[in-house]
Amino acid sequence: MPDLRDMSELRDTDADFSCTRTIGCAPASLWAVWTDVARWPAWDTPLLEARLSGAFVQGAVGELLDRSRRTSRFTLTECVPQTSYAYTVRLPGGALQVRRAITSTSTTPLSLSFRHHVRFTGPLGRLWARALGRSFRQVLPEVMDNLVRLVETGEPVSNGGHV
Template sequence: MQHLISTLTIALLTVSWANGQKLPTNTHFSHALETTALPDTIWQLWTDVPNWKLWDDGLKSAVLNGPFAIGSTGILLPDKGPKAHFKLTEVVPGVSYTFRTKLPLGALFVKRYLTSQSGRTTFTHEVWFTGLTKGLFGRALGRRYRAILPTAMTKIKTLAES
């Protein structure tokens, strides 16, 4: 049995490496869903910062200080843990944005992006940790974030399609 598990693991790693894909870890992961909702509808949900709590189960509240633009800052209050300050580091209106939250000796990045083809919209939420403490925060926070991300994405899809 152990040999079979090892063989399957090696095969999975080989296929992922051959396709140029990185395997998800607690320090870098993403989730994507497809919807019939228009990209603008998803974009409106994503950029309505005070209402992120409607689809993000791990969040009590969120505030953006200023316009939804590069350099704007805000505050996230998670349901567990201290408040976190964030900064929008990349914004391509209607397409994607990235925000950064500083962590001790590292950072957490969240990137959300949209693609649309043949009347279908794919929306993706990518999360990664950087810095000397990325492994520590991946274990402490990444595991939980990774576990609740599919539920958040499903809630966004439901809101967008309603």
């Protein structure tokens, strides 16, 4: 069970929600795991595969394969090294926007807070939120806990043999 002090800021809609955690590490340690797209399935367990064409920079394009065997193409829409990044998955009539950001740091003791924000937008954004948002929102705290564990221990979570 996660520490309640670090509980997510889950909003009350499936169309716009986020989760925040605190971890005892330097920003570079979190950033290294966060931006290793091929290893996203090691902590983002709904994914089977993830890949990026080229360097992790704004404008880069990648692909995600989820457990339902759906392939989605994403574009990095923001990249501020050691601080934040965002990507967008285009959907018919809408988009899924994901933003991951370090929200605060402290050097005594070394810790940082980070946030994962998900938003469905566009004319059919609410429809996509109804179709996908609830399951994404429900798994997000576990995904964030998996990320903390991977950064702190270096050990990926079990993901059905897909890491």
